[in-house]
Amino acid sequence: MFKKFKIPDATIGRLSLYSRYLKEADEKGIDTVSSQQIAKATGVTPAQVRKDLAYFGEFGTRGVGYNSRELYNYIMKILGLGRRWPVAIVGAGNLGRALSQYKGFSERGFDIACIFDTDPSKIGKKLAGIEICHIDLLGEKARIHNIELGIIAVPASAAQEVADKLLEAGIRGIINFAPVNINITGDNVMLRRVDLAAQLEYLTYYLEDTR
Amino acid sequence: MFKKFKIPDATIGRLSLYSRYLKEADEKGIDTVSSQQIAKATGVTPAQVRKDLAYFGEFGTRGVGYNSRELYNYIMKILGLGRRWPVAIVGAGNLGRALSQYKGFSERGFDIACIFDTDPSKIGKKLAGIEICHIDLLGEKARIHNIELGIIAVPASAAQEVADKLLEAGIRGIINFAPVNINITGDNVMLRRVDLAAQLEYLTYYLEDTR
DNA sequence: AGTGATAAGAGAAAAAAATCACAAAGTTAT
């Protein structure tokens, strides 16, 4: 269908934002939107919106714009959100627990199926209906729940080890919240690092000597 | 000193990662590292490491490499981490509470000074020693604690309003965790959006039809 | 001192991404 050629990483992120605006527009009863409107709402340029969409096809009508609901559906399909995805979280610390309860995931089609940890005092407990299991059960649970996505929310020192276990369990997409680089051997596995502290550091870099 | 010309955004993120490796190396007693070693540990190319550093000066010795501790200190200074930064979190929901307790911030010099919310049932309570205050106290608390950084951890529908209040309180750097674009008027304020669900969507985009 | 090995720094080249500018296609009003 698509995805034959290389798409800028940033495009994917913007599509996500466009889709949220489109959903809102559709719910408000606005059934046609222009690239200009999308651009304004999402903080990019109209040309950028059109270019992003052009990677995947022609969704608009010249002189008119885009149908909100239709374009929303297209984008969701492009992003692979035509279905729900079960997710495993490894690490039942503050971050892991918060992520497991974060409403924003569910809204976008992600269901936290299970949380894993090694701490005996945590195992067996439930968090908003989600079971905390021992990491040794990862493979089994992944199979049962058909989990293909994993979130690493453990300290940096344990991140690589956890990643290896996720791969072993057949997980194909990993978000790493530990502030460390992870090496994955083997193709067709996607890895993304999200460094929360580094986000603040972008700010301090610019703020440092602005005053 | 530096920051006279435009630096790639990605460079800042990589510097953060380099610095973590350098700290580790220094603590292990490795006092000289090469761009090659940094590159291997952080998953980039050696040329990239050197180019990133070259934006800010000459920190290495040809034929030798870089002094771990020295380079670490330089990078921390560049990132504005030569001191600690008090941070305000707005939103005492799951995400806000988790972020307020997240160890990773403190390790990098960020102190959560106060959490703000509007829900009367939350106000007055403490979370790991951090007070939850009414949003109306934002200006006052920001002044007292010298807060220049703010984190938005409220639903998308409230994000813009919160951002306006942060600006009014004199906050100069904002991380927005709500999945919506925020408009800020006025210069010399930095804004970054971090969309957690979108991170998973990068994965599903690629995974969608890989199998 | 001389030689070989190592590694930073920097200019040039290449690649990637964003922006521009305009033709094509549609709508509305006359």
Added chain:
DNA sequence: ATAACTTTGTGATTTTTTTCTCTTATCACT
């Protein structure tokens, strides 16, 4: 029907970022 207007889609251009290549500096060994 035609004209004026709107808005998409796209090739060309520009800008930004990464990679390559080569020069220069330092160290270790003889």
